Amino acid sequence: xxxxxxxxxxxxxxxxxxxxxxxxxxxxxxxxxxxxxxxxxxxxxxxxxxxxxxxxxxxxxxxxxxxxxxxxxxxxxxxxxxxxxxxxxxxxxxxxxxxxxxxxxxxxxxxxxxxxxxxxxxxxxxxxxxxxxxxxxxxxxxxxxxxxxxxxxxxxxxxxxxxxxxxxxxxxxxxxxxxxxxxxxxxxxxxxxxxxxxxxxxxxxxxxxxxxxxxxxxxxxxxxxxxxxxxxxxxxxxxxxxxxxxxxxxxxxxxxxx
Amino acid sequence: xxxxxxxxxxxxxxxxxxxxxxxxxxxxxxxxxxxxxxxxxxxxxxxxxxxxxxxxxxxxxxxxxxxxxxxxxxxxxxxxxxxxxxxxxxxxxxx
Numbered sequence: 001x002x003x004x005x006x007x008x009x010x011x012x013x014x015x016x017x018x019x020x021x022x023x024x025x026x027x028x029x030x031x032x033x034x035x036x037x038x039x040x041x042x043x044x045x046x047x048x049x050x051x052x053x054x055x056x057x058x059x060x061x062x063x064x065x066x067x068x069x070x071x072x073x074x075x076x077x078x079x080x081x082x083x084x085x086x087x088x089x090x091x092x093x094x095x096x097x098x099x100x101x102x103x104x105x106x107x108x109x110x111x112x113x114x115x116x117x118x119x120x121x122x123x124x125x126x127x128x129x130x131x132x133x134x135x136x137x138x139x140x141x142x143x144x145x146x147x148x149x150x151x152x153x154x155x156x157x158x159x160x161x162x163x164x165x166x167x168x169x170x171x172x173x174x175x176x177x178x179x180x181x182x183x184x185x186x187x188x189x190x191x192x193x194x195x196x197x198x199x200x201x202x203x204x205x206x207x208x209x210x211x212x213x214x215x216x217x218x219x220x221x222x223x224x225x226x227x228x229x230x231x232x233x234x235x236x237x238x239x240x241x242x243x244x245x246x247x248x249x250x251x252x253x254x255x256x257x258x
Numbered sequence: 259x260x261x262x263x264x265x266x267x268x269x270x271x272x273x274x275x276x277x278x279x280x281x282x283x284x285x286x287x288x289x290x291x292x293x294x295x296x297x298x299x300x301x302x303x304x305x306x307x308x309x310x311x312x313x314x315x316x317x318x319x320x321x322x323x324x325x326x327x328x329x330x331x332x333x334x335x336x337x338x339x340x341x342x343x344x345x346x347x348x349x350x351x352x353x
Binding site: 035036037038041044063142145146149153 | 264285286287288291292295298299300303312
């Protein structure tokens with residue numbers, strides 16, 4: 001496989017991993033939402049992410065298959081047949097769903113990130129990635145609207161909702177740093193105009209998130225700590241549990257259809 | 259948050275440009291903005307609409323079952339209020 005195709009396949013897989021793992025986490029709210037309307041709304045968001053994962057994995061498979069290797073792959077091979085160390089999602093996506101405040105804070109941090117990320121990915125010289133970004137960006141604008149409004153509602157709500165929101169922010173903040181760090185592989189693709197240069201919008205992201213938190217009477221944490229490793233395949237203990245549940249049926253009954 | 263503290267809204271969806279908004283159902287939400295978003299999520303997720311109205315159910319003033327007699331029965335014996343009551347002259351062909 002030529003080196004750049006190899007890079008693109010990895011990059012598409014990483015973006016697929018971010019989407020699939022977060023989508024799976026959000027889907028855990030289905031039938032557990034605080035009330036019917038929110039349950040359905042969260043289910044929609046989960047499906048948006050899982051749909052996005054399918055597009056990224058299908059593209060990774062397409063790039064792989066175009067190289068004419070011995071084995072042909074499909075989106076399912078990427079989702080179901082890779083183990084923990086092969087998953088390269090940012091860690092924030094795999095953390096347990098937590099309480100509703102935790103879910104909302106994670107969505108806010110990720111949604112604002114994706115608003116910037118997908119705008120930049122639209123400009124990719126890779127036509128398929130740019131097309132996926134065009135579709136996903138519309139969904140993300142809506143996700144972002146929801147998470148912003150929930151943040152305002154809960155942050156500036158009761159003393160309990162405020163406390164739960166602030167705890168979630170304090171717990172999650174250290175996982176945001178790696179979202180703006182890129183290894184050699186992604187830097188090669190950035191140089192080629194294919195991948196998004198995350199560092200370029202870190203300040204804009206921080207400004208957007210800070211403004212929303214401030215309006216919600218919440219505080220941006222000052223304590224500096226960071227957990228990283230997702231893009232290298234080093235995960236928290238949570239990912240293994242997700243994969244066990246998510247991959248079980250596919251692996252125990254290979255080729256099953258219904 | 260419990261449903262009891264939420265308000266009830268009625269949802270009207272326009273399915274196509276040029277058509278009217280039609281009542282499609284109701285939902286619970288805390289305010290108009292949230293009601294609009296839930297209407298989008300609950301009633302238009304299979305491409306059912308191009309525009310949504312939401313209105314608090316309490317703000318709708320509705321006729322009551324008890325009013326039926328006085329409201330609607332008097333219209334029953336007034337066929338002259340229908341255009342079809344009047345014979346058309348033969349000369350009028352397109353109407």
